Amino acid sequence: MIRILVLLLGMLTTSRTSPLHRSGFSGEDGQQPAPARGVPVQADQAAEPPPPPAPPTSSAGRNRRRRRFPRWLPWAIALGLIALVFRKIVAWMTIGALSVALHVIGINAHLPHIRFQWPWQTISQGSTTSVVVGPWVLQKIQGIDRPALGTENFNFVFTHKVSKSIGFWPCWYQATFYAVGYASATVDLNPGSAWWKPATGNYKLDVLSRPAGGKAGSVTVSMALPQPQLPQSAHDVSIDNSLSQPISTEHSWTYPGFGCGTVLKPQFAQSVLYAQAQSLAFYRVNHISSVTQPLIAAAEKEAVQIVRNNFIQPTLNALGYTLTKFTIRWVK
Numbered sequence: 001m002i003r004i005l006v007l008l009l010g011m012l013t014t015s016r017t018s019p020l021h022r023s024g025f026s027g028e029d030g031q032q033p034a035p036a037r038g039v040p041v042q043a044d045q046a047a048e049p050p051p052p053p054a055p056p057t058s059s060a061g062r063n064r065r066r067r068r069f070p071r072w073l074p075w076a077i078a079l080g081l082i083a084l085v086f087r088k089i090v091a092w093m094t095i096g097a098l099s100v101a102l103h104v105i106g107i108n109a110h111l112p113h114i115r116f117q118w119p120w121q122t123i124s125q126g127s128t129t130s131v132v133v134g135p136w137v138l139q140k141i142q143g144i145d146r147p148a149l150g151t152e153n154f155n156f157v158f159t160h161k162v163s164k165s166i167g168f169w170p171c172w173y174q175a176t177f178y179a180v181g182y183a184s185a186t187v188d189l190n191p192g193s194a195w196w197k198p199a200t201g202n203y204k205l206d207v208l209s210r211p212a213g214g215k216a217g218s219v220t221v222s223m224a225l226p227q228p229q230l231p232q233s234a235h236d237v238s239i240d241n242s243l244s245q246p247i248s249t250e251h252s253w254t255y256p257g258f259g260c261g262t263v264l265k266p267q268f269a270q271s272v273l274y275a276q277a278q279s280l281a282f283y284r285v286n287h288i289s290s291v292t293q294p295l296i297a298a299a300e301k302e303a304v305q306i307v308r309n310n311f312i313q314p315t316l317n318a319l320g321y322t323l324t325k326f327t328i329r330w331v332k
Contacts, residue, residue, distance in 0.1 A: 133205065133207065133219060133321060134205040137205055137221065137311075137312055137315050138203055138205075140311045140312065141190065141203070141223070141307065142190055143311070144306075144307070147189060148299060148303035149185075149299065149302065150184060150185050150296070150300070150301065150303075151182060152291070152294050152295045153180060153182050153240070154284065155178065155179065155180045155181070156181070156281065157177065157178055157247070159176045160174065160177065160268055161175075162174070162264055162265070162266070166259045166260070166263065169259060170253075170254055171254055171255055171257075172251065172252045172255070172264075173249070173252070173264050173266045174250050174251070175248070175249045175250075175268065176250075177245065177246050177273065177277070178246075179239055179281070180239065180244055181238065181239050181284070181285075183231050183236065183237045183238075183282075183285045183295060184231070184236070184299070185228040185298070185299035186228065187300070187303040188226050188229070189306065200224075201224070202331075203224075204223070207321075216320055216321060218321065218322050219322070219323055220323075220325040221323060222325075222327045222328075223307075223328055223329070224330070224331050225329075225330060225331070226331065227330045228299035230286055230292065230296075231285055233282070234278045234281075236282070237278055238278075239274055239277045239278055241270070241274070249266070300328070304326070304328050307328070312326065
């Protein structure tokens with residue numbers, strides 16, 4: 001295109017030259033010399049001379065002329081396509097970040113609820129009409145090979161004391177500590193093939209409507225799972241040392257009197273304190289309802305989310321169905 005414009009400008013400049021230059025060489029009086037005798041006059045002598053060639057351009061100049069779009073445009077298009085494909089995830093992250101920001105500055109706003117969903121979890125509407133979806137969903141459930149963990153933290157106070165009297169000379173020292181413990185309740189998401197036999201009633205899928213006319217079908221699923229299992233030993237409970245700290249100290253009236261300072265060592269070993277706190281935390285998660293109930297509730301909630309969002313919902317969507325209702329019944 002640039003070369004054509006240069007050629008047209010050259011022709012326009014040439015056409016505006018004086019008749020003298022268009023006619024070639026002339027005499028002193030400004031008239032055209034007569035042709036020699038016997039030499040015929042050529043018809044193309046009156047034609048205009050060809051336009052001057054366009055000046056050569058460098059490779060850098062040609063590259064700059066050929067680059068019609070800025071460099072950031074392809075990146076912007078690529079990011080736009082990624083955002084379009086993962087639009088539900090982008091919306092979910094945006095709402096989550098906005099909710100956290102409003103909570104930090106103290107604004108209680110009601111934001112729309114957007115569920116996290118991958119693009120391949122979308123519904124293939126009308127893709128199937130005669131597939132028996134029950135066995136397919138059960139096969140996915142039987143493929144679960146990891147438990148759900150509902151982790152909860154709780155705090156408590158405990159006291160560690162040392163006492164070693166010298167005869168009738170009483171010597172004792174104690175410190176009270178604030179401790180933070182973590183515990184998890186496990187849920188067996190796949191108790192085995194015998195658990196899912198039809199006679200047990202632990203799995204039930206009802207098809208309310210089938211896909212037709214480009215509209216997805218609807219399905220309800222109910223199942224039963226064993227109750228969440230609490231920690232079985234003190235080693236299943238952990239103590240957060242970064243948050244635990246001493247809050248008070250007490251000692252006998254003789255400390256650090258004569259002899260008591262040599263037989264007592266108030267600097268307790270961390271391993272001793274950790275073991276004591278771990279044992280107390282293990283007792284709390286099995287006997288204190290304020291710890292046990294939230295722990296079990298967290299495990300049940302996480303189990304429902306894992307089974308529904310990772311196994312049942314994607315399978316039904318691929319077969320052209322939506323999950324309208326899902327429940328888990330917890331049995332001993």
